[in-house]
Ligand SMILES: Nc1nc2c(ncn2[C@@H]2O[C@H](COP(=O)(O)OP(=O)(O)OP(=O)(O)O)[C@@H](O)[C@H]2O)c(=O)[nH]1
């Protein structure tokens with residue numbers, strides 16, 4: 001069972017732990033930006049963050065992730081906060097998790113597990129569920145402990161469906177049996193994903209033959225991709241103030257004048273998107289690399305908007321979509337400080353400022369889209 005089980009009735013409490021590197025671009029693990037994001041991720045997963053323990057030196061103890069003094073501090077903070085779980089701002093080795101748990105007496109998870117948990121919670125379609133479960137298995141296989149604990153949910157929401165994971169009691173299944181079952185399940189799931197990918201491929205081929213240009217909406221999670229898709233097409237994609245609300249691509253058709261094109265909403269990106277997820281979601285992400293134009297939605301109200309743009313470009317390259325022409329959209333200008341929007345426009349002169357909420361700038365965006373697609 002997840003951390004929430006012991007504390008029915010209130011939201012489980014989390015304490016964050018991180019090593020802040022002395023160098024880097026200021027947005028790496030342990031930085032203020034990264035911790036703020038981890039807090040939002042925890043919140044999305046149903047956890048309330050009480051405190052963060054950050055180590056500022058760069059010489060942590062590899063056995064316990066942070067140095068020994070910090071572990072004592074973490075244990076004290078966790079006790080004071082009545083923490084149900086400790087979340088590390090990075091990916092931990094199985095040994096680090098075990099040692100930290102022993103010394104703090106609290107369940108320990110890392111950022112990757114947290115993101116996987118959110119994906120599991122948000123997957124709606126069978127395709128989304130299959131891909132998430134595959135990513136979960138890739139994460140769990142090297143971390144099995146024989147007591148089934150690595151298979152349970154992190155946060156306060158409902159338990160992840162998956163392969164009925166997390167329901168087995170301690171020691172019910174031998175480690176080797178668990179491993180074999182998971183590997184077999186992964187093989188079956190990969191077969192499903194391949195079949196779904198082929199279906200997607202066929203649909204894309206049909207659209208290409210019909211000469212219908214395609215636009216893929218991408219961007220950092222919570223940038224307003226689904227809201228903008230709804231504004232552009234009158235669709236009803238799910239819009240929520242949580243991270244990773246959308247996991248399944250929604251394809252919609254737009255007709256303006258004699259031009260018809262499709263717009264696809266897709267999964268949001270985040271700094272250090274777990275590689276297990278990138279691998280598992282490859283078929284979903286291929287919608288992006290196969291499109292004629294990437295509509296890159298930026299949350300212009302985010303103080304780290306420029307870093308988010310860099311992150312998204314990194315993921316686009318990773319999935320083979322680096323060469324697809326891009327149209328940058330600065331969204332949420334209704335709430336972004338005017339000076340900051342101006343600065344972003346100077347940094348990205350081709351970008352179109354809009355508000356999916358009020359509709360401001362959306363006509364200009366439509367015209368720009370038509371011009372770009374007509375010019376192909
Ligand atoms: N003020 C304001 N809020 C917006 C705007 N566009 C979207 N939002 C809000 O931003 C939040 C995220 O919007 P979504 O459309 O779900 O964002 P997304 O990029 O699809 O997010 P994921 O699917 O989770 O990656 C929601 O609370 C929206 O209401 C905008 O132009 N202005």
Ligand SMILES: [Mg+2]
Pocket residue numbers: 225226227238239245246265266
């Ligand atoms: Mg969305």
